[in-house]
Amino acid sequence: MFISRPDAELHALSxxxxxxxxxxxxxxxxxxxxxxxxxxxxxxxxCVAIDHRGTGATTQRGPITxxxxxxxxxxxxxxLQLGHCVLAAESAGAAVALRAVQKAPGRFLGQVLVGPAWQxxxxxxxxxxxxxxxxxxxxxxRAFIDNCLPETPSTSLRRWGLQMLMRADVEDAVALLxxxxxxxxxxxxxxxxxxxxxxxxxxxxxxxxxxxxxxxLRLAPCELQxxxxxxxxxxxxxxxxxxxxxxxxxQRLSVLAATPRRRP
Numbered sequence: 620m621f622i623s624r625p626d627a628e629l630h631a632l633s634x635x636x637x638x639x640x641x642x643x644x645x646x647x648x649x650x651x652x653x654x655x656x657x658x659x660x661x662x663x664x665x666c667v668a669i670d671h672r673g674t675g676a677t678t679q680r681g682p683i684t685x686x687x688x689x690x691x692x693x694x695x696x697x698x699l700q701l702g703h704c705v706l707a708a709e710s711a712g713a714a715v716a717l718r719a720v721q722k723a724p725g726r727f728l729g730q731v732l733v734g735p736a737w738q739x740x741x742x743x744x745x746x747x748x749x750x751x752x753x754x755x756x757x758x759x760x761r762a763f764i765d766n767c768l769p770e771t772p773s774t775s776l777r778r779w780g781l782q783m784l785m786r787a788d789v790e791d792a793v794a795l796l797x798x799x800x801x802x803x804x805x806x807x808x809x810x811x812x813x814x815x816x817x818x819x820x821x822x823x824x825x826x827x828x829x830x831x832x833x834x835x836l837r838l839a840p841c842e843l844q845x846x847x848x849x850x851x852x853x854x855x856x857x858x859x860x861x862x863x864x865x866x867x868x869x870q871r872l873s874v875l876a877a878t879p880r881r882r883p
Contacts, residue, residue: 622698624691626681630670631695634658639728639869640665640701644692646710646736647795648787649852650675653709657854660862664869667704669695671715673791675783683794684801689718696726703876705869709733709854710826711795714802720813728872729814731865734851736826737834739802749793756789757781766824767851776855808837814875815841816868818861820849842868 622629632651641664643654651668652675658666670677671688681687692715696704706727708716713735720727751759764780787795815838819831828845835843844864846853854861 621676622695624679624694627672627677627679627691629672629691629695630676631699632668633699634666635662635664637664639663639873640667640704641707641731641865641869642667642669642692642696642701642704643707644669644671644688644709644712644715645674646708646712646734648674648784648792649710649712650677650783650786652783653852654707654854657858657862657865660859661866664866665701667695667699667701671712673795674787676786683791683798685714685718685798688715688798689722692716692719693723693726703728705729705731705865705872707731707733707865708735709852711736711799713737714799717808717811720811721809724811724813727813728876729816729868731816731818731868732831732834733818733854733861734820734823734826735817735831735834736799737808738799738805738830740796740799742800745796745800749796752789752792756792757785760784763825768856769822769824769850770820770848771856780855805833811838812840813838814868814872816864817841817843818846818853818864819843820846820851820853822849823851825851 620631645653650670654668672679672683706716713732714737716730760781764777817831819828831843835841
């Protein structure tokens with residue numbers, strides 16, 4: 620389905636029905652497709668994946684910024700009448716999710732952030748990678764995918780990953796990278812009290828594990844699960860395990876939501 624915004628047509632896919640809903644977004648040029656295998660292990664949830672700006676089947680005429688993409692997330696949640704849902708994001712999608720929570724703190728039951736690339740990138744820091752993308756886009760993506768998947772030699776996953784990432788054109792890929800230079804400094808992130816599950820592969824070569832440890836200090840309540848033997852995209856390489864962790868987290872949220880608060 621497509622959800623119309625003033626300057627974009629957002630592609631979203633919805634699967635299943637259940638008392639809990641997972642609203643998921645990918646990172647960098649990874650479309651909502653990156654979540655689909657994991658969705659298959661949550662048959663008792665409603666699962667919604669979004670192709671954010673610059674990815675998949677979504678089209679846009681306006682800017683690609685973290686702030687605008689956060690508004691897109693909220694617009695999709697409203698258009699699909701998702702109610703209180705669990706927000707999920709991987710890699711650079713985490714910055715978008717955190718911004719959406721800041722904008723609408725009462726909108727979500729909790730959030731799941733996987734290998735979160737939430738921190739500001741200084742202007743110029745990615746110039747070398749941008750030059751590689753513009754010089755030989757497929758080759759640069761292949762190298763990126765190899766770094767995402769250190770735990771598996773699978774050629775099938777690499778071929779699928781390249782096909783998915785190549786749906787973004789090179790200029791949108793660059794714009795998505797540059798969006799992270801517009802983030803505020805790390806120490807200005809407000810403390811958020813939304814229950815959060817952080818999942819981070821111990822072999823992640825894209826985002827250091829230290830980034831999640833730093834983020835965990837700014838989120839409360841927050842549970843950081845460090846994943847031995849896994850890389851940057853455990854939702855792809857270990858979808859059943861990640862789904863089980865998300866399911867346990869969701870059930871805890873359900874109990875908390877159903878528990879009456881004691882009056883002081």
